[in-house]
Amino acid sequence: MSALLLILLSAVLASHYAPALLGTRLFEETDEHSNSIGWALASFILIAVIAPAGYLIEHALLRPFDTAYLRTYVLVILVMILAPLLALLLPRLGPWTPVRPAFVLVAIGNPAVLATALMSADFADITTALWSGVGIGTAFAVMLLAFTALHARVTAARIPLAFRDTPIALVTTGLMALALMGLTGLIRD
Secondary structure, three states: OHHHHHHHHHHHHHHHHHHHHHOOOOEEOOOHHHHHHHHHHHHHHHHHHHHHHHHHHHHHHHOOOOOHHHHHHHHHHHHHHHHHHHHHHHHHHOOOEEOHHHHHHHHHOOHHHHHHHHHHHHOOOHHHHHHHHHHHHHHHHHHHHHHHHHHHHHHHOOOOHHHOOHHHHHHHHHHHHHHHHOOOOOOOO
């Protein structure tokens, strides 16, 4: 449980700052809040689809043919196929029109998507894979929106010059990590 929370927190941190490091927005003509909602929805869909798809690939193709050593490559290729398809689907779901190269690159490199795809081999059955994908996607989306709201509050606050930008982001991420560590004993591993 604590490993999953650590993966989710690091994935949220990477997904929140990756577009800023690329110097672009993920969606055209959106404000910061709508951009975060679109990215949370896109990540939720991608994670919810990749978990059962990864399970099916693992148990229908890789294990029967004794090619489990190809799991990482096959799952990365699956993510590379699903990310552009998601970019085509998103404008139909709402006002989000993805900026093609940036959106697809960030979706392919999303640590939560890749971790869910790799963990899908360990699920007991397809139902568990589906519900785990929905749960991980929901947790990622909620944490991403919480981090975005927290970041908006921090940028509007009066912060000393030495703590602006990256230092305060790391401090708030550390506080979120401490808060999430309180959940580690909730579910037994």
